[in-house]
Amino acid sequence: MALQVFTAVTGAGWESELVGALDRDAHGVTVVRRCVDVAELLAAAATGTGQAALLSAELRRLDGEAVSRLHAAGVAVVGLVEPGDELAVQRLRQLGVAQVLPADADPEVIAAALREAVAGVPDAGRDVADPRAALPAPAEPEPALARPGGRGRVVAVWGPTGAPGRTTVAVGLADEAARLDVATLLVDADVYGGVVAQVLGLLDESPGLAGAARLAGTGMLDAAALTRLAWAVRPGLRVLTGLARADRWPELRPSAVGTVLEEARRLADLTVVDCAFNVEDDEELSFDTAAPRRNGATLAALEQADTVLCVTGADPVALQRCVRALDQLREALPDVEPVLVVNQLRRGPVPGDPREEVAAALDRFTGRRPRSFLPADRRATDAALATGRTLAEVAPGSPLRAELRALAADLAGVRAPAAGRRRLRDRRAG
Known part of the structure; x- marks a missing residue:
């Protein structure tokens, strides 16, 4: 079964090409929704229709609370940054994004990172509405x-x-x-x-x-x-x-x-x-x-x-x-x-x-x-x-x-x- 993925990399010139490459059957990844901002991404995550989110470091209003809400909903997160932007890598990791890749990474590498991130998400045992989540x-x-x-x-x-x-x-x-x-x-x-x-x-x-x-x-x-x-x-x-x-x-x-x-x-x-x-x-x-x-x-x-x-x-x-x-x-x-x-x-x-x-x-x-x-x-x-x-x-x-x-x-x-x-x-x- 293909991995269900949300994307939130709007504003990047390489978004369309990346989404098309990920949707190929060989990668085992299906992009179920392309979100334009953090609010839409959180709303989509709450539906339970996706297992992972692929987001860019430049996503407007992205903060640690948003990443915590994604994790609370059982959605693994993988970040993308412009090649060589170490500050963006550091920022995403501080926000709680463990997997961060350059935007020009091979689609197969990105798909593998998504699968690895999903495999590493433990069962939280708490409903998303629980404050402790x-x-x-x-x-x-x-x-x-x-x-x-x-x-x-x-x-x-x-x-x-x-x-x-x-x-x-x-x-x-x-x-x-x-x-x-x-x-x-x-x-x-x-x-x-x-x-x-x-x-x-x-x-x-x-x-x-x-x-x-x-x-x-x-x-x-x-x-x-x-x-x-x-x-x-x-x-x-x-x-x-x-x-x-x-x-x-x-x-x-x-x-x-x-x-x-x-x-x-x-x-x-x-x-x-x-x-x-x-x-x-x-x-x-x-x-x-x-x-x-x-x-x-x-x-x-x-x-x-x-x-x-x-x-x-x-x-x-x-x-x-x-x-x-x-x-x-x-x-x-x-x-x-x-x-x-x-x-x-x-x-x-x-x-x-x-x-x-x-x-x-x-x-x-x-x-x-x-x-x-x-x-x-x-x-x-x-x-x-x-x-x-x-x-x-x-x-x-x-x-x-x-x-x-x-x-x-x-x-x-x-x-x-x-x-x-x-x-x-x-x-x-x-």
Whole structure:
């Protein structure tokens, strides 16, 4: 049976000749529709009448979201570029097109590439209307904690609603990792109310993650562009600020966020992502295949992360929310295994030893024991927030800071210095 193919190479002088050559029986390829733009191509893909799409790099309005939608519809993609145009090759590959050929390639070679691309498309197991179908394919996991072969690690800081301290943990981990001489990038990906810029005293008008996502969507993001968009807060620490207004969430398409995180792996040894709480599907939007998904950015970050930290408070209400949030995460992303971090641990909200009581409750209701306990230190966190500085700057001896430093060292795969050496180093840095 002939391979059913869509083409979207309009505007190229060689289109008609190529389509005619591909339609020959000897190639085993049938062009079922010649599309004039991305909108028509996506509409044709949604019909299920084609198995592959052949598109040119110059196709107007082609972006990473469009390629993700084609993959979600089960349509393999092969790109064509003008001979010798390496920038176009790089752009298409950044958009998610693995197979890219010169436009003057032999028709038999193009047909073989189409068949190979179709054979390599896995069964997604998700309907095209499922918001998770638009997520980029996760990168292969790296077994080692240290950065192997130029690829850094991504840690997503997530947790239930109710302000359990996700941003405090994310900022603290990033700052402590940088102070351990680990090149670190902090990303504010909270689509409901990112405040990393305010916590660190930065201007929230900078494009930050939204600007990086726009470049990623057009295939123009590279390490140099990402470096320009990220604030250099201190040596070894850069910050990609979040949305200045929550209603700008459609700018963070999941495929673009995935591309930003992949580029971040090349820029930094450790990337810490401050995520929003919500991983639910929007039932009203789930029947609209073209609508953006507000929680898509969160799902993309969680799915691509090497480690997902679930931050929970230590009081009964926070623990109940954590149990429910973990159930929702299991339904949305069953392959993600979160690591529990208990924040704001203190005596009072639970009877007895708070560490033992909280650990026992989480083990009973979630089957997981916390990896880290972060003590409540309201005086230190208030001082940091009031001055737009980090815990290491305002309260270097804080027990909360010590636990964050130990966790950061563990995640980055480095050894934390002894307490005495740390205080001496911090005084010298100050």
